[in-house]
Amino acid sequence: MSKQIKQLGDDVWKTKVEKVNSELFTLTYGSIVAQLCRDFNNNYEEVNAQTYKMGYNIGVRLIDEFLQKTQLSRCSSFRDTAEIVSKVGFKMFLNVVPNITNWTSDMTTFSLILTENPLADFVELPDDGKAAKELWYSNILCGVLRGALEMVQLDCEVGFISDVLRGDETTELRVRLVQVLKEEIPAGEE
Amino acid sequence: MPIYSFWIYDRHCNCIFSREYGTGSQDPSGNVLKSTPKSKGSAQFAPNPSYENTSSLPTSSQSTQNSSISSGRGQRLLSSASNNHKAQELIQKGTVNAQNNNNTSKLLFGTLFSLRKIAGSVCTPQTETHQEEEFNTSNLNSFNALQSFRTLNYKCHYYETMNGLRFVVVTHPAARSLQSSLIEIYHSIYLPTVVRNPLMPVNYREDEVISNDRFVRAIDEYWASLEETLT
Amino acid sequence: MPEEFFSKEVSAMALEYLVNECVALSVRVEELLASDSVPGTLAGDVAGLKLEQDKPGTVDFASNPKFLGLNNLYRVERYGYEIGYKITDCIIYKKSVQEGVNIQLLEVLEVMKFICRDVWRMFYLKQMDNLRTNHIGTFVLVDNNFRPLINVSSAQGDADTIRKIQPYLQLPCGLIRGILASLGISAVVKADVIENRLPAVSFNVQTSLAK
Numbered sequence: 001m002s003k004q005i006k007q008l009g010d011d012v013w014k015t016k017v018e019k020v021n022s023e024l025f026t027l028t029y030g031s032i033v034a035q036l037c038r039d040f041n042n043n044y045e046e047v048n049a050q051t052y053k054m055g056y057n058i059g060v061r062l063i064d065e066f067l068q069k070t071q072l073s074r075c076s077s078f079r080d081t082a083e084i085v086s087k088v089g090f091k092m093f094l095n096v097v098p099n100i101t102n103w104t105s106d107m108t109t110f111s112l113i114l115t116e117n118p119l120a121d122f123v124e125l126p127d128d129g130k131a132a133k134e135l136w137y138s139n140i141l142c143g144v145l146r147g148a149l150e151m152v153q154l155d156c157e158v159g160f161i162s163d164v165l166r167g168d169e170t171t172e173l174r175v176r177l178v179q180v181l182k183e184e185i186p187a188g189e190e
Numbered sequence: 191m192p193i194y195s196f197w198i199y200d201r202h203c204n205c206i207f208s209r210e211y212g213t214g215s216q217d218p219s220g221n222v223l224k225s226t227p228k229s230k231g232s233a234q235f236a237p238n239p240s241y242e243n244t245s246s247l248p249t250s251s252q253s254t255q256n257s258s259i260s261s262g263r264g265q266r267l268l269s270s271a272s273n274n275h276k277a278q279e280l281i282q283k284g285t286v287n288a289q290n291n292n293n294t295s296k297l298l299f300g301t302l303f304s305l306r307k308i309a310g311s312v313c314t315p316q317t318e319t320h321q322e323e324e325f326n327t328s329n330l331n332s333f334n335a336l337q338s339f340r341t342l343n344y345k346c347h348y349y350e351t352m353n354g355l356r357f358v359v360v361t362h363p364a365a366r367s368l369q370s371s372l373i374e375i376y377h378s379i380y381l382p383t384v385v386r387n388p389l390m391p392v393n394y395r396e397d398e399v400i401s402n403d404r405f406v407r408a409i410d411e412y413w414a415s416l417e418e419t420l421t
Numbered sequence: 422m423p424e425e426f427f428s429k430e431v432s433a434m435a436l437e438y439l440v441n442e443c444v445a446l447s448v449r450v451e452e453l454l455a456s457d458s459v460p461g462t463l464a465g466d467v468a469g470l471k472l473e474q475d476k477p478g479t480v481d482f483a484s485n486p487k488f489l490g491l492n493n494l495y496r497v498e499r500y501g502y503e504i505g506y507k508i509t510d511c512i513i514y515k516k517s518v519q520e521g522v523n524i525q526l527l528e529v530l531e532v533m534k535f536i537c538r539d540v541w542r543m544f545y546l547k548q549m550d551n552l553r554t555n556h557i558g559t560f561v562l563v564d565n566n567f568r569p570l571i572n573v574s575s576a577q578g579d580a581d582t583i584r585k586i587q588p589y590l591q592l593p594c595g596l597i598r599g600i601l602a603s604l605g606i607s608a609v610v611k612a613d614v615i616e617n618r619l620p621a622v623s624f625n626v627q628t629s630l631a632k
Contacts (some may be wrong), residue, residue, distance in 0.1 A: 022429035025436050031503035032443060035496070039450050046453075050551060053477075058438045060478040061392055063353050064385045065434055068377045074352060077322050093435045106319060118431050123434050141437075142599050147477055151201075152355040179467075180324040183354070186203040186299055386572040388441040389585055393478025402576045 005083050008070065009091035016069045017092055018051075022118040029119050033137060037126070044134035055143020062093070063148040072153075078177050079103075079127050080190065082110050083144065084173075094118050098173070109176040111161065114138075117171055132167060136160045145175060153181040192362030193413050194344060197298065198380075200394050200420045201354025205295045207400040210285045211410060223247055287399045302336065302348050302358065335368055349373060355380070359413075371416060379408045433546060435567065444588045447485045448482040455487070483575075483585055497588050498595035504600020512539055529628055532604055533560050536597060544596070545569070562597075562624040563615070569593075570620035583614050590614075590622065597624060 001178075032054075033047065040046040061136050062168040070088055076080045082100050090112075119138045125131040142158040149156045157176045162168035198207035250415075313334035317323040326333075337345040340363050347365075349357045349372035357372040383405040384390045390402060487493055516522045516539060526532050537549035541564070551563035569589060575582040590612035601608045608628040615621040 018433040019430040020433045020436050020546070021515075022431045024508065024544060025431045027504050027507050027511075028436065028439060029499075030437075031500050031507070032446070034503065035500060036446075036450070039454060050446060050449065050594060054439075054442050056477045058442050061385050062434075062438060064351075064381055064392070067352055068381055072352075074325070077319075078325075078358050095429070095431055107319075118429065121429075135607045137452060151486070153354075172485070180321075184201065184203050186296065186303065215611045278549060283581060363447045383573050383574070386437075388444065388589070389480055389483055389573055389575045389582070393480075400576070402574055403578065 002087075005087045006097075008072075009088040009097070010067040012069050012088065012092045013095060019095075020097070020149075025118055026041075026121045026123070029096075029140070030123060031151075037135075038161060042126070042128065042130060048134075048136050048139045049076065050074055052143040055094060055140035055145075057143075058140070059144040059147020062144060063151040066092070078107055078110075078154075081149070082175070083113075089148070096148070102174075105159060109174065112173040112175065114171040114173065117164075120163075120165055120171075123165060134136040134165060137164075137165050138163070138171070141173065145173075153183065155179050155181050171181065192365055193417070194360040194362070196409065196413065197295065197356075197358040197362075199299055199356040200396070202396075203299060203303075204394060204396060205291065205299065206394045206398065207405075208285075208287055208295060210288065210405070211413070234416070287401055291397075297356065298346070298360075299356075301339075302346070302356070305339060306336045306348075306350070309336045338367065345374060349376070351376060368416075371375070373414075375409065375412060379405065379412060383408060431480060440569065441589070441593060443592065444493075444497055445480075445499075447483045447493050447588070448485050448488050451487045451490070451493055452485070453497070460591060485546055489584070489587060494588055494591050498591040498598070501592035501595025502599040502602070503595075503596075505596040505601075506603045507599075508540075508596075509600050509603040512543060524575075524599050528555065528560070529560075529606055531602065533562070533626070537562055540596075540600060544593075558628045560626040560628070562626065564624075565619070565621045567593075567620045570622065573619070579617065579619075582619065583617060585621070586614065594624065597626060601626070601628065630631040 011109075033051065036047045037044070040050075066089060068091060070082065072088070074182050075084060080102055086098050086100050096114065096116045098114045100110055101113055102111040103109070116137055119140070121138065125135060125137065126143065139160065142160065145158045146156060149158075155178045157178055159174055161172040163171050165171075193211055195211060196207075196209040197205060200206045273311070310333065315333065317326055335350065337350050338345055340346070343363060345361050345363045345365050347359045347361065347368040349369055351357075354375065357375060359368055359372060361368065383401065383402060385392055387402075390400070391398065470501055482488055485518065512535075513526075526535060533554070537552050541547065541549045545564070545568040547564075547566070547568070550560050550565045552559075553561045553563070567583060570586060573582065573586060575585050594610040594612050600609045601610075606628050608626050610627075611623070611625045613623055615623050
């Protein structure tokens with residue numbers, strides 16, 4: 001199953017995706033974050049919130065792109081979801097495949113370890129002592145995951161645990177399934 | 191003309207798009223539809239003597255609510271820029287977003303909703319864990335997805351995406367399966383015109399509808415191009 | 422290391438969504454800066470308690486009066502400027518090292534051709550369709566099918582679309598201005614929809630000839 005998913009991700013990336021240089025992407029995102037830091041006077045909490053919100057907005061649309069290109073059917077467990085997010089989702093948009101680790105015993109939380117992060121190539125955080133403690137540079141990814149997963153009825157909390165830009169060893173994202181959202185019923189339905 | 195109407199419902203169970211084509215159609219709930227010239231919601235609808243709307247009064251008051259967001263555009267008659275004669279014919283007799291909140295729309299959705307639930311519950315696989323059960327009972331499992339239902343006078347085709355968008359088309363009962371067409375509409379019309387359009391929402395509030403010209407035109411042209419190949 | 426540089430790719434869709442979201446972000450930032458609240462308290466609600474209506478997937482920002490305000494246009498242009506300023510070296514490097522083409526960017530006209538061909542191809546996957554000049558510092562760049570605008574249309578009709586498109590045009594303006602600036606040319610860049618026929622766009626570049 002895992003191999004099939006990986007194959008699907010590779011195929012989609014190779015055949016169905018128009019590509020641009022990743023440096024463009026890095027620089028675009030970098031300019032946005034830099035400008036945000038200036039706008040909010042290095043209030044990194046606010047910068048985190050804004051990038052998260054950006055991601056959230058992008059995620060609720062990106063899911064349709066994902067569904068169009070992959071035509072996958074519903075996952076039957078959160079484990080499947082993790083595989084698909086990593087091997088197909090990340091692959092087809094960012095051309096990276098993060099590793100999935102650190103499952104909790106009830107299978108509701110997992111970590112994604114990003115060995116490559118196109119958003120953060122060649123980026124250095126400002127040296128003001130605060131950034132390395134407060135800024136999650138790639139927070140937009142958390143928002144994207146949150147938005148996209150919510151559209152398929154999975155209410156998740158997504159956040160960074162560590163980031164190589166901060167001097168940590170790895171860049172790790174933690175995804176926790178809060179609940180499977182119940183579908184809405186039409187108003188007035190008994 | 192075998193295509194009677196086309197509807198889109200969002201994940202909040204609201205009708206975000208309805209397109210009636212001016213043909214001898216009947217209300218999917220079994221009542222025969224008539225739009226009186228007085229009712230605002232179907233002011234541009236060519237009155238057809240074979241219709242009879244038993245609830246025309248609530249219809250008109252609810253339809254006017256739609257226009258507040260789409261500023262009346264949703265109810266105006268489309269003058270199509272299409273050169274296609276068939277498309278012109280199709281379009282000139284219909285209404286756009288005039289039926290979103292009326293009984294027809296709600297009944298249609300309710301029927302599909304219930305059928306979907308029945309189909310799903312008849313055929314759920316064994317689950318091992320509580321989580322799997324939650325995933326399975328979630329509305330989006332497609333173990334036994336509803337595709338269409340047919341009555342004496344019409345056939346109703348249904349496609350639901352994994353993110354809760356529901357595409358519905360009501361046609362002549364002899365029509366072939368239009369699943370692939372609904373999927374095609376999702377991929378090549380909805381996606382570019384709505385999702386990739388930064389000026390169009392993807393999350394609709396209660397009274398918001400899709401009233402984008404480009405979208406409506408694309409839908410009309412698509413259905414018009416299918417007319418001949420329906421049976 | 423040099424071989425790896427500039428060989429990685431991402432999805433063009435990802436970049437497009439990111440760029441489109443910039444405009445909405447810009448309006449949000451304007452709103453926040455305009456309100457006098459203490460920055461620290463706003464970060465609390467990630468979904469945005471301050472802008473209650475601004476839920477994900479909605480386009481409330483487009484009806485916000487600040488959307489077409491000068492501050493917003495300036496801010497979006499600034500995003501483009503920063504990108505343009507930094508990307509020039511990368512593109513030149515790529516062309517000279519990876520493709521073995523020696524770019525001589527001595528004249529302004531050469532620079533404009535560089536933008537029309539190489540920059541546009543990199544960003545928008547196609548070259549500019551037309552480049553005109555009056556030979557005294559003004560250039561008109563024409564793209565008949567400007568990629569970011571292909572899908573943009575307002576529910577309120579074409580005239581409204583053209584109005585609302587202004588912020589989205591500011592980013593490529595800034596991009597061009599930034600590239601010129603990084604090569605020592607100062608310029609003013611404006612964009613217009615050609616004869617109201619979306620997605621055809623023309624960029625009017627007025628360079629100052631002072632050395």
